[in-house]
Amino acid sequence: MKQYLSDFSKLIKFRLSFTVVFSASISFLIGQKMQVGRGHIPSIDWGNWLILVAGGFLVTAAANCFNEIIEKDLDKLMSRTKDRPMPAGRMTTGQGLILGVFMAFLGTWLLGKLNLETGLLSVFSILLYAFAYTPLKRKSPIAVFVGAIPGALPPLIGYLAAFGSLKAEMFHEIDYYIAGILFLIQFVWQFPHFWAIAWVLDDDYKKAGFRLLPTKKEIKHQRCLPF
Numbered sequence: 001m002k003q004y005l006s007d008f009s010k011l012i013k014f015r016l017s018f019t020v021v022f023s024a025s026i027s028f029l030i031g032q033k034m035q036v037g038r039g040h041i042p043s044i045d046w047g048n049w050l051i052l053v054a055g056g057f058l059v060t061a062a063a064n065c066f067n068e069i070i071e072k073d074l075d076k077l078m079s080r081t082k083d084r085p086m087p088a089g090r091m092t093t094g095q096g097l098i099l100g101v102f103m104a105f106l107g108t109w110l111l112g113k114l115n116l117e118t119g120l121l122s123v124f125s126i127l128l129y130a131f132a133y134t135p136l137k138r139k140s141p142i143a144v145f146v147g148a149i150p151g152a153l154p155p156l157i158g159y160l161a162a163f164g165s166l167k168a169e170m171f172h173e174i175d176y177y178i179a180g181i182l183f184l185i186q187f188v189w190q191f192p193h194f195w196a197i198a199w200v201l202d203d204d205y206k207k208a209g210f211r212l213l214p215t216k217k218e219i220k221h222q223r224c225l226p227f
Contacts, residue, residue: 001015003090004142004147005057005195007067007085007090007091008012008085009083009136010083010085011061011064011065011068011084011085011091011096011099012060012061012064012065012103013061013064013084016060016064017057017060017061017064018057018059019130020056020057020154021053021056021057021060022153023024023154023155023158023186024052024053024154024155024157024158024161025049025052025053025158026058026155026158027154027155027157027158027159027162028048028049028052028158028159028161028162029044029049029098030162030178030182031071031158031161031162031163031175031178032044032045032049032162033158034175035162035163035170035177038170038172040170045123048114048161048162048164051110051111051113051114052111052114052157052158052161054107054110055106055107055108055109055110055111055113055114055122056111056154056158057107057124058103058104058106058107058110058156059103059104059107059108059111059122059125059126060107061103062100062101062103062104062107062126063125063126063129063130063150065096065099065100065103065105066100066126066129066130066131066134067129067130067134068084068086068096068099069086069093069097070130070131070134070135071134071208072086072087073087073188074138074209074210075087075207075208077207078201078204078205078207078208079204080201080204092130096141104126107122108122108123108126109163111157114161115160115161115163115164115165117160118157118160119152121156121157121160122157124150124153125150125153125154125157126150128146128149128150129150129151133146133147133150134145135173137210137211137212138208138209138210138211139211141211141212141213141214142210143211143212144190144191144194144195144198144199144212144214147190147194148154148190148191149187150185151186151187151190151193152183152184152186152187152189152190153183154186155182155183155185155186156182156183158182159175159179159182160179163175184209194212195212198210198212198213199213207212213223
């Protein structure tokens with residue numbers, strides 16, 4: 001059981017999924033507080049918050065699962081990923097696919113209960129991350145730009161989810177600006193995040209042919225000394 005839980009955690013990239021859901025839940029609370037201040041709702045709807053957390057976690061986990069299915073053979077080549085359940089042979093791609101599809105459908109259904117836009121954005125996020133960003137990683141550094149979009153969607157999804165049916169009388173003009181700013185903050189942050197990881201793991205990434213750094217020059221790693 002311990003090995004199964006460990007493998008499942010690696011399959012869905014638990015820590016990454018947790019941080020993604022955390023950013024969405026904070027945006028949800030911001031949106032809810034805006035409505036409380038306007039008198040639209042009496043208090044924060046913690047039931048909907050739980051739906052967002054559960055649905056968001058499942059959708060993120062599903063995207064990570066599809067990513068690992070596609071990159072199973074490449075993961076075998078890299079030190080940081082070769083012990084994941086599928087490249088290590090402890091889980092088949094069929095088992096991973098069943099888990100991924102189940103989590104994707106359940107997560108999307110849960111988010112769709114909050115409003116249609118939230119459900120549609122979750123589907124878009126899965127497709128863009130798994131089937132656009134993932135294959136682009138071996139073709140061009142433009143993959144970082146593409147990957148930054150699904151990476152920045154959780155705060156936007158969380159904010160939209162806070163407004164339920166997104167009725168015009170509840171969703172004001174300023175909410176478009178807030179939603180856009182939340183998205184842009186996360187979007188811009190993705191670039192130093194991606195590039196820092198790619199720089200540190202450059203040698204490992206080269207084994208799989210990943211091209212994430214915005215340069216073709218040889219990267220020389222130097223030890224940083226504290227002063």
